[in-house]
Amino acid sequence: MTTSRRKFIKISALGLGGVATATSAFSMFGSSSYLNELVKQNVTKKLKRTPTYCEVCFWKCAAWTYSDEDGNIQKIIGNETDPHCYGRLCPRGTGGVGMYSDEDRLKTPLIRTNVNGEETFKEASWDEALDLIASKFKNIKEKYGAESLALLKHGSPGKHLEHLFKAYGSDTIAEPAYAQCRGAREAGFALTYGSWVGSPEPTDIRDTKCLVLIGSHIGENMHNSQVQEMSDAIDNGATIITVDPRFSTAASKSKHWLPIKPATDIALMLAWMNVIIEEGIYDKEYVEKYTTGFKELKDHVLNFTPEWAYGITTIKPEVIRETAREMAHAAPAVIVHPGRHVSWYGDDTQRARAMAILNGLLGSWGRRGGFYFKESIKVPKYPSPKYPHPKWDWRDIGEKYPMAQMGITTEIIRAAIPSKDNKYPVKAMMVAGTNITKSIPEKALLEKAMDELEFMVVLDTMPMDVTGYADVVLPECTYLERYDGIRSATNREPSIAVRVPAVKPKYDSKPGWWVAKQIGERLGLGEYFNYNDYKEVIEWQLKQLGTSLEEMNKIGVKHFPRKSGSLYIEEGKDHEFATESGKVELYSKELKNLGFDPLPKYTKHPEAPQGFYRLNYGRAPMHTFSRTANNPNLNDLKSENNLWVNPKVARILGLKTGQEVWLRNQDKITSTFGIKVRVTERVRWDSVYMVHGFGHDNKKLTRAFGKGINDTQMISKTMVDPIMGGTGMRGNFVEILTENPHKTVEI
């Protein structure tokens, strides 16, 4: 997080080494002063402005790309009218220029080949690569059916390939964004309110009086408009309550930080419900009018007193009572935030249910300062034939998990491992825009699955680790160099944003839509790709929406009036929720019927054995997953992760800040690389913490290779959510090794 000043001091000291250096540099300046030069570059030089929306994370902030006459991208600035960023991009969006300028980018298609018994990649032409992919896809379809072709995807390129796969007869599609990230909260809130939380979350943070964050580290996750609104809430004097075993940035902004013992959040929430109900401080009118199952809930939480929770959570009863009262006092302008990455302990849907129930008791869903009713505008589908109906798809692969509403990446991966019971064999895979070797735990299983595949294609802009497993690697151009689908924002007001290329694709890289179309045409699916340039698709869609590309090039973002009614439940009016009962289901009959707990229960999770520490992980504001570690601008801000260790632990183990250590987990998995220790009071003595997304294995990522530890490598044990198939990843324990376990012994 701290940009190193030492680094530049070292460099400037070198620069001062000889007078000759300084003199020769001096003569290079010419007559114009440095400041005038700068003004000339940035003010008088004509910069062209092109609309885009960001692809460095999933928030998709609308922005302007500024490029000069020579076709160089100078800077990217947020679009002021965009509700995702209000004109202010986050460091990743501002540093998006590095996604384009990174000289380590994939430059040409690559095909796996065997030279003298050694596997290697050879550079290939697009025709060679695409012909090979098409022939392999045809072959798989003939042998097993198109269903055996799986797509794992994320972001914009995924959308284009999804169209290709569905057109070819496969809906064996998943993205880690669901079961390895936010799926459990969507299931939990859908069970309670009948609708997903969705993205961006419809949290009315700017008008809230009380924001409750449970393990959600806004400020370290840079979900842009949320970070901005949290700042507004601070200005407005809102109370922030943060529940986190780690002293997160958000915790430091909070009136109450509850340093909870890891894995006990449900106990705390049950105690909060107990206080709110027993003290009669819930929103009685709302509960009466809009909810069902209050009596069952009341009986359920009767014994879950703050004293009971104290023994589990280590949070003092008076603190539990005080914070519960504070929430109730602020209600309905209170938000128990659903979080984002919630695949922690395998009972995550139930934890999300507890959050949803709390919001119900406080009457915050559909209320100002709570959750607003989001709305988006539907972008008309570009004319294309109907998709064929696959014989089986992601639903069948995930059939064990009744509330799974999207493909479960880990189940699709498992389906690639042949076995007698495997009714849904996955034989080939395309991976687009997601580095599954960093996002999916249980590496041994993943590697076995990839090994079993008959064919694997990876589409990415960077030589991410996953490309090393592919048979064919396709270099995608970055978002700054391509058209993509229209971004329809789900927000307080509907709006759309366009992505227009600011510059031509660098190297021999191509847009995702072009790749999908090229493969499609080779598979005889040309009628599904009835355009020469994706620009035509956007132009057609914009026309249907009453605008044009010409207008969008000028404004970047277009707003539409709401059609679904008020942002909040209107006084004196009825509101029907999208659940079966039409009400907020505090008690879930649906879960009961499926054989699950209809009300959330606290389950004790394993604790670290002697000498081990729970491995917690999170985000840094300047990085997205493992995607940005090599971005020159963002790598410059943070080039490696650190292992946060409490000073007590550091004293016992004799660790010092900056010392390199290695980790070994409960399954004897040793980290490939080392990590530097950061001794800090911000972390508990029973856990260690690191930022996710480092420890890259691919040497072609010259800046990111071998820097820090990949937390996912240490996650060999997962706890699967029986309701929706989420991958709980926070139950792994590590020991800290001070000697390099990979040292080769010299004789």
Add this chain to the structure above:
Amino acid sequence: MRYAMVIDTLKCVGCSDCVVACQTENNVPIGYCRDWITETVSGAYPNIELELKSERCNHCENAPCVRCCPTGASHQLDNGIVLVTGDECIGCGACIESCPYDARFQHPEGYVDKCTFCHHRLEKGQLPACVSVCPTKCMYFGDLDNPNSEVSKLLKNRKWKTLAPEAGTKPKVYYLI
């Protein structure tokens, strides 16, 4: 006209957006920075405090870098902004040594570089790049001589501090605490 920057440490999340925005706005080479983030942790678990803040040249009223510059490359404008004229700088490094804020560095092309308060943007009526990009809106910029400016009002109504006040430099970057 006396330009000043006010930064609210209660809102800053230390995301470093100010650092990247400065780099792309001012063509600061990778590996160098004109502004940076510091993190200060005090106390012991669970009674901890954390202060995050964005730092840069303080555009001191009493600027040691200007006084010690042998060529006059380091100079101060009437509005208080301290600048370096690149082609007058011989890269002697005296100013780097004299700065109590560690705010100056030698550009790879030889001259000494640092924050300009985005002087070139101010001329166009724009805010400094770091202020205009900050997602927490924790940075404010304006004229201390104008009692109605946002910065004047904030300094009147809120508790604040400056860095290294003991150096007697009269810095123009203020931190709300």
